[in-house]
Amino acid sequence: MNLSEVAEELTARLDTIEGLRCFSYPVGSAVPPFAVVLNPDPGNLVYDATFGRGMDRMTLPLVVIGGRATERQAHKDIRAYCDGSGARSIKAVLESGTYESFHTIRVATAGVDGVKYAGNDVLAALFDIDITGQGS
Amino acid sequence: MTFVHGKNTYINLNGNDISQYCTESDLTREADEHDVTTYGKGAHVVQGGLLGGKASVKGVYDNTAGTGPRAVIRPLIGTVVTLIRRPEGTGTGKPQDSVQVHVKSYVESNPVADMVTWSADLTLSDTVTSTTQ
Secondary structure, eight states, X not given: OOHHHHHHHHHHHHTTSTTXXXXXXXXXXXXXXXXXXXXXXXXXEEOOSSGGGOEEEEEEEEEEEEEETTOHHHHHHHHHHHOSSXXXXXXXXXXXXXXXXXXXXXXXXXXXXXXXETTEEEEEEEEEEEEEXXXX | OOOOOGGGOEEEETXXXXXXXXXXXXXXEEEEEEEOOOTTOSXXXXXXXXXXXXXXXXXXXXXXXXXXXXXXXXGGTTXXXXXXXXXXXXXXXXXXXXXXXXXXXEEEEOOTTSOOEEEEEEEEEEEEEEEEO
16 A cells, blocks of 8 residues: 555545545645544554555544534534534545555544644544555 | 564465465464373373374455455365465575365454454365475
């Protein structure tokens, strides 16, 4: 698997969600809501899951930045991205895509937290994406 | 002398290189043991018998037509085929074990939150031929 190709494919797939802008790197500024596919944390890109460079595996973090934490609509919006199904469900959209740079994808976990963005307290949905693909 | 990592282990079953689908493999060589203890002895006395053994292979399921573990191993259940195992991987001067094996079982396991995996149990048939590649 090529990390950049994986991130680009995920970004392209997320771009199909109406109203959500997506980036494969942490942008300096953007208008919420927007999603960023981040790099794997240390230890979360695992080589040699099978013999002979057959399979590699990684957990990619994904963050969706929403509106201000004090706005009711912001909570409603960010929860929609965490839904298990539906047009804005990150899990449903990502897992229903077809990809060439890896074999399997599972959006394993999600959570919502408050973060500081552009000087405001905003809501963010945080996802862990489990991906496997050819080692080499 | 150096330590050897397992990631380069090579597994070939019935002419099919299935290494890239494998995560673990074992090759157990053993022998029958006959008790020949007689009266008056203070401890067991044993004598070696026929050689035998077993092998097991397990890994991650892959649906590649023709070469995936399901496509290769499932049709071999109940048959005797050649297993080639290279414990240090492929390369000149490295060891290789070749042996006929009875494909005794093939198991697919499906955990709800992880990859589909498979395993196969093999019984050695006749002696193991150990050579240098």
